[in-house]
Amino acid sequence: MDRSKKDDILRVLEENRGADVSGQKLALTLGISRNAVWKAIHKLQEDGHRIESATNRGYRLAQDSDVLLAQNVTAHLGDANKDLDVRVYPIVDSTNNEAKRLLAGGLDHAALLLAEEQTGGRGRMGRSFYSPKGTGLYMTLIVPLECQLADAVHITTAASVAVVRAVEALTDKTLSIKWVNDIYLGDKKICGILTEAVSNFETGSAQSVIVGIGLNVSTTDFPAEVSMRAASLFPHEVTRDRIAAAVTDELLYACAHLDDRRYIVDYKAHSMVLGKAVTYTENGVTKEAVAVDIDDAGGLVVRDADGEHTLRSGEITLRVV
Numbered sequence: 001m002d003r004s005k006k007d008d009i010l011r012v013l014e015e016n017r018g019a020d021v022s023g024q025k026l027a028l029t030l031g032i033s034r035n036a037v038w039k040a041i042h043k044l045q046e047d048g049h050r051i052e053s054a055t056n057r058g059y060r061l062a063q064d065s066d067v068l069l070a071q072n073v074t075a076h077l078g079d080a081n082k083d084l085d086v087r088v089y090p091i092v093d094s095t096n097n098e099a100k101r102l103l104a105g106g107l108d109h110a111a112l113l114l115a116e117e118q119t120g121g122r123g124r125m126g127r128s129f130y131s132p133k134g135t136g137l138y139m140t141l142i143v144p145l146e147c148q149l150a151d152a153v154h155i156t157t158a159a160s161v162a163v164v165r166a167v168e169a170l171t172d173k174t175l176s177i178k179w180v181n182d183i184y185l186g187d188k189k190i191c192g193i194l195t196e197a198v199s200n201f202e203t204g205s206a207q208s209v210i211v212g213i214g215l216n217v218s219t220t221d222f223p224a225e226v227s228m229r230a231a232s233l234f235p236h237e238v239t240r241d242r243i244a245a246a247v248t249d250e251l252l253y254a255c256a257h258l259d260d261r262r263y264i265v266d267y268k269a270h271s272m273v274l275g276k277a278v279t280y281t282e283n284g285v286t287k288e289a290v291a292v293d294i295d296d297a298g299g300l301v302v303r304d305a306d307g308e309h310t311l312r313s314g315e316i317t318l319r320v321v
């Protein structure tokens with residue numbers, strides 16, 4: 001089966017998602033036979049697309065059909081980003097790892113990598129990120145960015161805001177951010193972000209920044225060790241393609257305007273830690289404090305027995321008091 005025929009049929013069905021398109025219309029529109037349409041539909045169904053068919057009605061791409069496709073992500077991107085290099089992998093160890101391999105091989109432009117499944121998804125602090133097939137959004141955005149390494153840290157904060165803005169614009173969900181960059185729905189984590197810089201040690205600058213985002217979209221069966229604190233988004237009739245495109249648009253804009261710290265306003269507004277009792281570890285010592293503010297660089301201002309100071313990295317735990 002000619003892949004272009006499948007892609008063309010899927011494009012038409014996507015443009016009419018939720019509506020019936022007759023086999024005759026598909027054949028005439030694309031200049032192929034009805035038999036070629038039938039064969040392409042069956043191949044698409046074998047690929048995992050939920051295409052319904054009925055006599056005298058034709059074919060319909062189900063609202064909940066959700067297979068990642070580069071062409072669909074591109075279609076949903078804003079006009080300024082239509083030329084972005086978008087790549088979808090059926091399976092990869094980690095999209096961040098793949099990004100590093102591409103950069104090491106000479107990639108010199110922005111790119112978005114997505115995977116249906118990760119076998120070695122990674123989070124902060126060396127933790128693994130559970131990445132089962134077809135139920136999550138596992139993506140990495142490669143951004144060639146000439147900046148000081150200290151400035152690249154701002155992207156982590158901006159990425160959290162990008163995810164929140166995109167999801168809240170597309171769905172009826174309200175999200176919150178646990179410092180530094182975990183995204184929560186209610187009291188459960190649905191998204192983690194891992195930002196890494198490919199640096200030039202001679203100049204102390206970041207040549208490229210890779211932003212890995214793992215979002216649980218429809219995952220239901222979590223490993224026992226995270227099942228009590230993990231959840232999924234379950235967006236109603238919103239595909240992963242659309243979410244990926246919206247997050248990418250937000251993040252590319254933020255990367256192009258790093259000096260504009262207005263995203264901190266959204267970050268603070270969605271913070272789930274401000275005013276809360278927290279525990280943090282600094283220089284191997286665990287301390288108790290209250291989170292009182294987030295500064296313009298994304299640092300968490302805490303007040304403990306020694307007064308106020310700002311955390312630039314690390315991890316905190318909310319305390320029940």
